[in-house]
Amino acid sequence: MSEEKNLGSILVVGGGISGLTTAIEAAEVGYDVYLVEKNPYLGGRVAQLNKYFPKLCPPACGLEINFQRIRKNPKVKYLTMAEVESISGQPGDYDVTVKVKARKVNENCTACNACVEACPVDRLNDFNFDMDSTKAVYLPHQMAFPMRYVIDEKACKGSSCAKCVEACKYDAIDLEMKADTVNFKVGSVVWATGWQPYDAAQIDTLGYGKVPNVVTNMMMERLASGNGPTGGQIQRPSDGKVPETIAFVQCAGSRDENHLAYCSYICCMASLKQATYILEQNPEAKVYIYYIDLRTPGRYEKFLKNIEANPNVVMTKGKVANITSDPESGDPVVVVEDILAGGLIRQKVDMVVLATGMQPSTAGKKAPLDFKYDEHGLILEDPQAVGVYATGCAKNPVDVTSGVKDATGAALKAIQTMVRR
Amino acid sequence: MSEHHIVEPDLRFIKDMKRAGGDSMKKCFQCATCSVVCNLTPDDSPFPRKEMIWAQWGQKDRLLSDPDVWLCHQCNDCSKNCPRGAKPGDVLGAVRNMSFQHFAFPRFMGTWLSRPAYLPLVLGIPFALLWILIGMYGNWTVPEGELKYSNFLSVVAIEGIYITLLFLAVFALGVSINRFWKTMVHYHGEKGLMGAPVPSLLSILPGILAHRRFKECDESKDRYWGHLGIFYGFLGAATTTGIFTVVYYYGLGIHSPYPMSHPVKMLGNVSALSLLVGAFIVTVNRFKGTEKKSGYYDWSLIILVFGLGLTGWATQFIRLADMRSIAYPVYFLHLLFVFYLFAYLPYSKMAHLAYRSVGMVFARQAQRDLVSQEEIA
Amino acid sequence: MEKKLGIYICTGCSIGDALDIEKLTALAGTQGAAVVKTHEFLCGDEGAKVIENDISEEGINTVVIAACSQRVNFDVFNYPDTIIERVNLREHVAWSHTPNDEDTQMLAEDYLRMGVAKAKRMELPEPHIEEDISRTVLVIGGGISGLTAALEVAKTGYDAVLVEKEAELGGFMNKMHKVIPRRYPFAKLEDPSIGAVISEVTGDPNIKVYTSSQVEKVEGQPGKFKVTIASPQGAVETVAGAVIMASGWKPYDANKLDNYGFGQFPNVITNVMMEEMAKNGPITRPSDGAPAKSVAFIQCAGQRDEEHLPYCSSVCCLGSLKQATYVREKDANAKAYIFYKDMRTPGQYELFYKSAQDDEGIFLTKGNVTSVGEGDGNSLIVEVEDTLLGEPVKVSVDLLVLATGMVPTTVDDPVLNLAYRQGPGLPDLELYNGFADSNFICFPYESRRTGVFPTGAVKMPLSGAESIEDATGAALKAIQVIESVAVGKAVHPRSGDSSYPEFFLQRCTQCKRCTEECPFGTLDEDEKGTPQPNPNRCRRCAICLGACPERIINFKNYSIDILASAIKAIDVPEEEANKPRVIAFVCENDAYPAFDMAGINRLQYNPNVRMIPVRCLGSVNTVWIADSLSAGIDGIMMIGCKYGDDYQCHFAKGSELANYRMEKVQETLNRLVLESDRVKILQLAIDDYDKLPSIIDEYMEQLDGFGPNPYKGF
Known part of the structure; x- marks a missing residue:
């Protein structure tokens, strides 16, 4: 790590676990890295997770180490609320333009929370999938890195209110702050914009948004998280009841050419993991898991075995293709064929979790690069590519470990571009 | 447990089925979406999921003797919702067509x-x-x-x-x-x-x-x-x-x-x-x-x-x-x-x-x- | 270095509202500081400048910043060549305790005294830099993973030495007839491209290849591993900076699968045998050489079975779909049956499943194969239950392929042959069924031997494409460790740390605890048992420091003395004051941030606990416990990471060792007629912050029952 020598710079787009890894691993070889993240915090999707499978350890633990690595390494420069607008040039020499949105809270912020106490406006909390709200000025989440507040431009009443400005002793709030454009040069680019949960409302048979208490697996992560909308108590949204019976609907949108033709890799393990959340809080709860194939590759098998052994977990081969409301109680009823037994089941439960899959963020807005995409927006890997690379769930739905491995490799490819120069 | 049934897939029947309108049948991966969305199936041994695997396995006798095939009115709710494009509605239609052929006199x-x-x-x-x-x-x-x-x-x-x-x-x-x-x-x-x-x-x-x-x-x-x-x-x-x-x-x-x-x-x-x-x-x-x-x-x-x-x-x-x-x-x-x-x-x-x-x-x-x-x- | 101490107290973020700053400043004035200043916004430009000016103008070289957590404003309070100690008055005091309360004030004062005591004894670390660092990477194994790793290393401008035990490079990939598609649309089988990779490797001037060779011995440390290779030309010695272990897998011994007739019927073969047969010609029955017109595949032939391999081999479903596809490609009238438990084609491989199954002659069903027997004329009868056909079925086939699983080479071979005190291989692989895997989800390249990176199928069952990805990352990690040790810095998780343990060997009693307990096998021993440090193997966790009964292992900025002085700096009130004092040694990676989170959430907890952050719970030396108790401290909490099979300790064994050692401490306490539960080990995850108040309350309640430390005042 020769700090004197300038070995070259790398642009990493996306500050989730993949992008973070690429950035840190490259920086620890001695390269300068610009990490560009569109959210006001780093950590991406994993920051929203309660636990990782199969160890059931908190994602914040690994993120903390990675943030420590960033703290100690000035070679990683990160921009939050930032999106890459354009990239031009050739391998070894790219001009990058990044648009940084107005956070309206400057670096003076000490995270003391006085602004929140003063703010009169509420906004839905997208970090918790709108299951609760925050003030218009807020900390993105309790373990956010950087630990700095942000103002929701849409919710804030602006200078006519300015109660937060008065409350802040540190002149940290600047309601007039404007979006900024940043330009810099890099030698290579790694695109790691990750994924978003597939929109469950697109699956019309599964009742999401129509049948009460049908939630997605990502919502379940927030419901189970200590810093989630319910303080970690799993309750159903309609009435706050602690669910006694829960159905997991696997392949909700995945392995389905009407939605996502690929398998999202993580949903089986995620549901098994979420079963442990439920059973830990309520060992008497009954958990139903409906699947096409249980996919717990490698040593994940052990996790499956452990959960299978619990008599309160019922696993049924068959895909739920219909969810309705029970006419009397309003509870969701899942309809599925128990294929091995050969009969249709109508199971009334307190709550349904749709194991929705991972859709690449590039399904919508594409990267300002010459990537090719499949029909779902996954970036197609080009083994001949030099200078620009894709990694993580932007190119293939994977679990955290596989994503981190690939991101580490992507750091090497980015470095090789510089070596070649 | 009943006796093991000797299964010998009838490749010719599979080919005939494909020609008779069932050419998508091999795409089925047995998720049973079809059986669930079907409004005409009974709950017990529902169709058309089971018919799909019989078709895939060339189980001619099973299919041609299956009354469920005739309960199907080819609404195609199953085909619309099929995640694999296997079109069970068409496959059951093909079975019906095959019946006209198979039972024909002369x-x-x-x-x-x-x-x-x-x-x-x-x-x-x-x-x-x-x-x-x-x-x-x-x-x-x-x-x-x-x-x-x-x-x-x-x-x-x-x-x-x-x-x-x-x-x-x-x-x-x-x-x-x-x-x-x-x-x-x-x-x-x-x-x-x-x-x-x-x-x-x-x-x-x-x-x-x-x-x-x-x-x-x-x-x-x-x-x-x-x-x-x-x-x-x-x-x-x-x-x-x-x-x-x-x-x-x-x-x-x-x-x-x-x-x-x-x-x-x-x-x-x-x-x-x-x-x-x-x-x-x-x-x-x-x-x-x-x-x-x-x-x-x-x-x-x-x-x-x-x-x-x-x-x-x-x-x-x-x-x-x-x-x-x-x-x-x-x-x-x-x-x-x-x-x-x-x-x-x-x-x-x-x-x-x-x-x-x-x-x-x-x-x-x-x-x-x-x-x-x-x-x- | 002559120390000139400056103490800076921030009054912002309600610190000033919660504490009597005047009193605190007065206390700071008694601490021998050249400068004591308060500021209402220390992390602001102006505040940070104050410190900066004092450093440049007043010659302050040791700074105690009593403000917020060390986890924030790290970039603001960053003064090069200056000893910096952060005292957390915000998250751990003002935000989590009753404002303007006597106990809160005492807490702040203790923290200030402790910080000063530490700062006074801390020294700036100087990196340990070895000369002649090798920028060559040793790659063990010439399969797809090893070949990829060597190539990627070479492409980055480093040298590689590749050692393959077989005469040919290429491993299993070289024996394959076809490979599963690696790229979108994942539809068609591909011809193996391993040949091109092999020629790229053999043609690369920066890669030295040894075939029919084995690594006999690896000694030394990252940056300068001395490697002995047993080659057909005799022993070759070379030096490498890092090691990539890509020794791959072997098929599970099918002879153990007698329930499927392997060994009994010649027409029962394994998937590996199938691949070889297909590569060499038509698919036939071994019994009579007749063409195999029907082939059945049994998935999970041993996998997912406690009797055989408890794990799933991840690639066998794909492998059988591939083989079924080429059975059909080779003979349009052939039939292929696949009996699976669950069809596992994760991610985009689903698209391959979709395309492979769309074939008239491939018959798939979930099912349990209950028996394999002989039928007419060399055929085999396979009976299957729990099928999707609604009834048990049996099929008559010419050939039965058992989709056997992968067994890592490390299951019975250390592969590395490390000349290390702790043994030749990677430790504790039984946790991973023999695979050389990482225990860390977020850090898959973590290994218990610094500078050694397992990759590919020796680490976990992987497809070819996944192995390539994994090996590319391993190449980066190998290069990274070389570049890190070249400048004397640690690698993950204490990346960039240039402190390292120093041994005062004159007082060493050769008890070997340090050499045995280091989770990374850093220390070797001479004949007498004296530890021989290898600083480049060290991860700076200080578990050796915690282990040493003679207290001779210390870091410049983390030592027995530094923490002992912090303990002594705590003002222990008289018994009559009825103010118990508890020390909590907290892991700075997880427990410390959890306390920060508690503060951020304004969770209130008992103010009688003094926190001392430690590098790892395993770095807590029992002398600190003894010091604490003799100083009149009533109880000691040790808050660290989860241990056991799913340990969360970033240094693998730290919290487990702490627990083990504390059991001994508790025995000692019992002998001293002190309640053993005065010392308590607690496992806490970083997100358990909401539980902290009740955890502390519970402990305090228990302590209350014991009464004050009888040694108080002695």
């Missing part, structure tokens, strides 16, 4: 009607037969005076040949259906069956007449009107022909043509209209894609319906308009279509009238249809 007829390759033969026979008949009993030149089709070919000749045909067809169909019934009984046993066939038939008849099952469809609700039109069109046309032949011609000795205001005549015209409207809806649906797959069996029937309806109507209007030059050729065509309808009844998609009814009767007796399920409950 068997070669089933083969003839299953593939376009045999079409010249299938059309050539009635063409030649009619030609010979006209040579013997008819006349291509239109005589002076009122335009009468009986001058072209005598009613007796037509009736003679067509009534014979009809009887033969009904006989062949009877033999085929008997084979079908026996196969079902062979595989499912008589033990589980409840009640006798005739009362069962009577009990399902109102449902058939009301097209109740079509109404259960979510995906292709329009099919209800299409099928209803064709169904009652044929029923009306058959009634018209029956009344004219039996009551007026032989009974009362009143000969055609009849005035337009004649009630039976009116029934005939309404029936033709119904046929055409039904066929039109069905065709439009096919192009819209609400009926996903259309094979040879389907198009043959649609063309037949259009042909019957159009030529039937045309002969009447030509007569009224006194368009002598084209009158006989059009009538000839009409006779050709009627021949096709009668002679090939047991082997074409028309046969589903019998197969489906019998399949449904069996299903009713085996308590596999929803109504009997409700009764049990």
Whole structure:
């Protein structure tokens, strides 16, 4: 790590676990890295997770180490609320333009929370999938890195209110702050914009948004998280009841050419993991898991075995293709064929979790690069590519470990571009 | 645990199935979405998931003896929701087509009607037969005076040949259906069956007449009107022909043509209209894609319906308009279509009238249809 | 270095509202500081400048910043060549305790004294830099993973030495007839491209290849591993900076699968045998050489079975779909049956499943194969239950392929042959069924031997494409460790740390605890048992420091003395004051941030606990416990990471060792007629912050029952 020598710079787009890894691993070889993240915090999707499978350890633990690595390494420069607008040039020499949105809270912020106490406006909390709200000025989440507040431009009443400005002793709030454009040069680019949960409302048979208490697996992560909308108590949204019976609907949108033709890799393990959340809080709860194939590759098998052994977990081969409301109680009823037994089941439960899959963020807005995409927006890997690379769930739905491995490799490819120069 | 069933996939059957409209069947990965979204399946051993794997595994006997195949009215809710594009609706349609072939008496007829390759033969026979008949009993030149089709070919000749045909067809169909019934009984046993066939038939008849099952469809609700039109069109046309032949011609000795205001005549015209409207809806649906797959069996029937309806109507209007030059050729065509309808009844998609009814009767007796399920409950 | 101490107290973020700053400043004034200043916004430009000016103008070189957590404003309070100690008055005091309360004030004062005591004894670390660092990477194994790793290393401008035990490079990939598609649309089988990779490797001047060779011995440390290779030409010695272990897998021994007739019927073969047969020609029955017109595949032939391999081999479903596909490609009339438990084609491989199954002659069903027997004329009868066909079935086939699983080479071979005190291989692999895997989800390249990176199928069952990805990352990690040790810095998780343990060997009693307990096998021993440090292997966790009964292992900025002085700096009130004092040694990676989170959430907890952050709970030396108790401290909490099979300790064994050692401490306490539960080990995850108040309350309640430390005041 020769700090004197300038070995070259790398642009990493996306500050989730993949992008973070690429950035840190490259920086620890001695390269300068610009990490560009569109959210006001780093950590991406994993920051929203309660636990990782199969160890059931908190994602914040690994993120903390990675943030420590960033703290100690000035070679990683990160921009939050930032999106890459354009990239031009050739391998070894790219001009990058990044648009940084107005956070309206400057670096003076000490995270003391006085602004929140003063703010009169509420906004839905997208970090918790709108299951609760925050003030218009807020900390993105309790373990956010950087630990700095942000103002929701849409919710804030602006200078006519300015109660937060008065409350802040540190002149940290600047309601007039404007979006900024940043330009810099890099030698290579790694695109790691990750994924978003597939929109469950697109699956019309599964009742999401129509049948009460049908939630997605990502919502379940927030419901189970200590810093989630319910303080970690799993309750159903309609009435706050602690669910006694829960159905997991696997392949909700995945392995389905009407939605996502690929398998999202993580949903089986995620549901098994979420079963442990439920059973830990309520060992008497009954958990139903409906699947096409249980996919717990490698040593994940052990996790499956452990959960299978619990008599309160019922696993049924068959895909739920219909969810309705029970006419009397309003509870969701899942309809599925128990294929091995050969009969249709109508199971009334307190709550349904749709194991929705991972859709690449590039399904919508594409990267300002010459990537090719499949029909779902996954970036197609080009083994001949030099200078620009894709990694993580932007190119293939994977679990955290596989994503981190690939991101580490992507750091090497980015470095090789510089070596070649 | 029952005995292990020796499974020997029938590759030829798989190929035939694919040709008969089931070419997507291998895509199924057995998730059972189809069984769940189907509004016509019973809860116990639901269809069409199990039929899909039987089809994939070339389990010919299983499929051809399966009454559930006939409970399916091809709403295509399953095909629409299938995550793999395996189109169970089409695959079950293919099984039904395969049944016409498999149970056909005589068997070669089933083969003839299953593939376009045999079409010249299938059309050539009635063409030649009619030609010979006209040579013997008819006349291509239109005589002076009122335009009468009986001058072209005598009613007796037509009736003679067509009534014979009809009887033969009904006989062949009877033999085929008997084979079908026996196969079902062979595989499912008589033990589980409840009640006798005739009362069962009577009990399902109102449902058939009301097209109740079509109404259960979510995906292709329009099919209800299409099928209803064709169904009652044929029923009306058959009634018209029956009344004219039996009551007026032989009974009362009143000969055609009849005035337009004649009630039976009116029934005939309404029936033709119904046929055409039904066929039109069905065709439009096919192009819209609400009926996903259309094979040879389907198009043959649609063309037949259009042909019957159009030529039937045309002969009447030509007569009224006194368009002598084209009158006989059009009538000839009409006779050709009627021949096709009668002679090939047991082997074409028309046969589903019998197969489906019998399949449904069996299903009713085996308590596999929803109504009997409700009764049990 | 002559120390000139400056103490800076921030009064912002309600610190000033919660504490008597005047009193605190007065206390700071008694601490021997050259400068004591307060500021209402220390992390602001102006505040940070104050410190900066004092450093440059006043010659302040040791700074105690009493403000917020060390986890924030790290970039603001960053003064090069200056000893910096952060005292957390915000999250751990003002935000989590009653404002303007006597106990809160005492807490702040103790923290200030402790910080000063530490700062006074801390020194700036100087990196340990070895000369002649090797920039060559040793790659063990010449399969797809090893070849990829060597190539990627070479492409980055480093040298590689590749050692393959077989005469040919390419491993299993070289024996394959076809490979599963690696790229979108994942539809068609591909021809193996391993040949091109092999020629790229053999043609690369920066890669030295040894075939028919084995690594006999690896000694030394990252940056300068001395490697002995047993080659056909005799022993070769070379030096490498890092090691990539890509020794791959072997098929599970099918002879153990007698329930499927392997060994009994010649027409029962394994998937590996199938691949070889297909590569060499038509698919036939071994019994009579007749063409195999029907082939059945049994998935999970041993996998997912406690009796055989408890794990799933991840690639066998794909492998059988591939083999079924080429059975059909080779003979359009052949039939292929696949009996699976669950069809596992994760991610985009689903598209391959979709395309492979769309074949008239491939028959798939879930099912359990219950028996394999002989049928007519060399055929086999396979009976299957719980099928999707609604009934048990049996099929008659010419050939039965058992989709056997992968067994890592490390299951019975250390592969590395490390000349290390702790043994030749990677430790504790039984946790991973013998695979050389990482225990860390977020850090898959973590290994218990610094500078050694397992990759590919020796680490976990992987497909070829996944192995390539994994090996590319391993190449980066190998290069990274070389570049890190070249400048004397630690690698993950204490990346960039240039402190390292120093041994005062004159007082060493050769008890070997340090050499045995280091989770990374850093220390070797001479004949007498004296530890021989290898600083480049060290991860700076200080578990050796915690282990040493003679207290001779210390870091410049983390030592027995530094923390002992912090303990002594705590003002222990008289027994009559009825103010118990508890020390909590907290893991700075997880427990410390959890306390920060508690503060951020304004959770209130007992103010009688003094927190001392430690590098790892395993770095807690029992002398600190003894010091604490003799100083009159009433109780000691040790809050660290979860241990056991799913340990969360970033240094693998730290919290487990702490627990083990504390059991001994508790025994000692019992002998001293002190309640053993005065010392308590607690496992806490970073997100358990909401539980902290009740955890502390519970402990305090228990302590209350014991009464005050009888040694108080002695």
